[in-house]
Amino acid sequence: MELLSTNEPIQKLRLNFNLKQMRERDQLTQIMLATTINRKRIRVYTKQRVEPRYWNKATCRCRTEQAPNLRERMRLDKINKQIDALETALRQTDKHLAKKGKYLSTVVIRKTVETQRTSTDNVATRPIECLYKLVKEYPDTVNRRGKRGIDSTRQTYLTALKRLENYSLQREKPLDSFHDFDKNFFTDFADYLYTCTYQRGGKTLNYTQNTIVNTLKVIKNLLHRAYDCELTDNNSYQKVQTTLSADVSEQVYLNESEIEKMFRLKLTGQEAAVRDMFIIACYTALRFSDINRLNEATISDLVITLYQTKTKEEVQIPILKEISPLITRYQQTSFPKLNISCTNNIIRELARRCGINDTISYKEQRGGVVTIKQQPKWTKISFHTARRSCITNLYRRGYPINYIMTLSGHHSVQAFQRYVRASTQEIVTNFVDLLKKENAM
Numbered sequence: 001m002e003l004l005s006t007n008e009p010i011q012k013l014r015l016n017f018n019l020k021q022m023r024e025r026d027q028l029t030q031i032m033l034a035t036t037i038n039r040k041r042i043r044v045y046t047k048q049r050v051e052p053r054y055w056n057k058a059t060c061r062c063r064t065e066q067a068p069n070l071r072e073r074m075r076l077d078k079i080n081k082q083i084d085a086l087e088t089a090l091r092q093t094d095k096h097l098a099k100k101g102k103y104l105s106t107v108v109i110r111k112t113v114e115t116q117r118t119s120t121d122n123v124a125t126r127p128i129e130c131l132y133k134l135v136k137e138y139p140d141t142v143n144r145r146g147k148r149g150i151d152s153t154r155q156t157y158l159t160a161l162k163r164l165e166n167y168s169l170q171r172e173k174p175l176d177s178f179h180d181f182d183k184n185f186f187t188d189f190a191d192y193l194y195t196c197t198y199q200r201g202g203k204t205l206n207y208t209q210n211t212i213v214n215t216l217k218v219i220k221n222l223l224h225r226a227y228d229c230e231l232t233d234n235n236s237y238q239k240v241q242t243t244l245s246a247d248v249s250e251q252v253y254l255n256e257s258e259i260e261k262m263f264r265l266k267l268t269g270q271e272a273a274v275r276d277m278f279i280i281a282c283y284t285a286l287r288f289s290d291i292n293r294l295n296e297a298t299i300s301d302l303v304i305t306l307y308q309t310k311t312k313e314e315v316q317i318p319i320l321k322e323i324s325p326l327i328t329r330y331q332q333t334s335f336p337k338l339n340i341s342c343t344n345n346i347i348r349e350l351a352r353r354c355g356i357n358d359t360i361s362y363k364e365q366r367g368g369v370v371t372i373k374q375q376p377k378w379t380k381i382s383f384h385t386a387r388r389s390c391i392t393n394l395y396r397r398g399y400p401i402n403y404i405m406t407l408s409g410h411h412s413v414q415a416f417q418r419y420v421r422a423s424t425q426e427i428v429t430n431f432v433d434l435l436k437k438e439n440a441m
Contacts, residue, residue: 013037013094013104015087017046017060025053031083033113037104044109046086048079075233086116127178128168130231131161131222150309152289160218167192178232181223186240190216194368206367216242252360252380253389254282254351261354263322273336274346276326281386282393283323285408288343288383294335299327308409315409344382351378391419 013035020030028049035042054062054076061083062076089112094104135157138149167189168175175181193212197204207215223237254262259282267275277291286294289309297306304317304327319327330336357376364371387408394404401416410416 013091015090017083018057019050019052019055020045022052022055026051031079033086033109035104035109042104042106042109044106044113046083046113048082050076050079069230072233074230082116086113089116127175127181127226127232128161128165130178130226131164134222134225134229134231135161152310156214156218157222160215161222163193163196163215164189164219166196178223178226178234179236181219181234182236183240186216186220186237186242189219197367206369209365213242251385251388252377253385253392254356254381255389256393258351258354258356259389259393261356262350265350265353267350270342271346271350274338274343275350276330277336277338277343278347278383278386280323280326281383282389283320284317285387285390285404286317287387288338288340291335291383292337294330299331311409313409315407317407340383347383347385348378348381351381352376354378356381388419391416395420 016034017031018034020032021027022029028051031046031048031050033044033046050062054066056063061080064073064076064080067073067076090104090109093108093112097104097108135154138154138157139151141149164175167173171188171192173180173185173188175185190212193207193215195206197206199205220237220240220242223232223234226232227235227237259279262275263279265275280286280294281288281291284304287308287310290306293306293309294304297304299305299319302319304319305314307314356378359374360377360380361372361374362380364373391404391408394407395401401413405411405413405416408416408419410419
């Protein structure tokens, strides 16, 4: 660096901030710092960008009062604060150098710009912290459709955020800004999920394809909520495709003879209560959360009327003759409240006792590797099997789809069809019977 001449008066440092271009009023353009030091003109880009229509040449700052909404005002205010902080840092550096008889230089200015930008980003609230706050407030907020969040969805958000946090630590991606959530992030995050492992039952496993797809969708949904809450102006997540091919493995259902086997079991206590609620679900398509709210439902001689926990919409369910005695009995006492994990274990054990042990094959995709596995049918049964069984069995009876959708609460045929399950063997058998009936074989 050059030394100051003792014969020259020390002049106050003049810092001017202007834009690279002013013609395209709505196009982001770089903010440039210009100054003259020792009769040498220095220009350095600050790595900040703003639209010319928001720039005030007189004050060399953004016009926050012209912002159309809170999100834009926050963005412009942040830029102004960064310019203020940079100017303060440069003047302090200039004074420090002047005491040593030195000048500011282009190298020092650029280093100060980079240091100040990093420091400002670190002071800001981390995006992951913001997203955790959104999730914490989720059950108490109302979305754009006027519905309040439910706790089960909140748990899904928390699980996805934990995976995002692990990704940030293990891949050493700090995610200091919402602008870090771009297309490259989603690509790298998906790659991380494919290679990530976790422990379950003493085994090291990769995530399934469905888990990866759903995690990406949840993070995208959370970024959408952050944008709606005006925590960020970055909406690049909208251009990111998270519709990877899902692993649509064949889910099991119980046919009516298998349901009857479970109904005939002689049981008492908790096993009897779990079995009875499962049988009711097999003929009503009620979810576990709604089965636990049957005491709040309006039950007449022929119909159960209640608001679904998940959709908050009313459904009216005809009481079929198979469950009419159960409904009548529990109306006189009260419907039991069940715990989901204990319930699933009991249901699988009851299915095993009934001999529901046909070998089923299913496709599983973990870590990008597809494998075909075989297990006894009872090992794949859960309480949700009841909902799938009800829809499939009513469909097999020949009832119109729109009738069944009214009972199940589905709004689209696409969503409904995911619940209609029939094994490949059943389809082939029925097809052969039809061909024989038509004398086609």
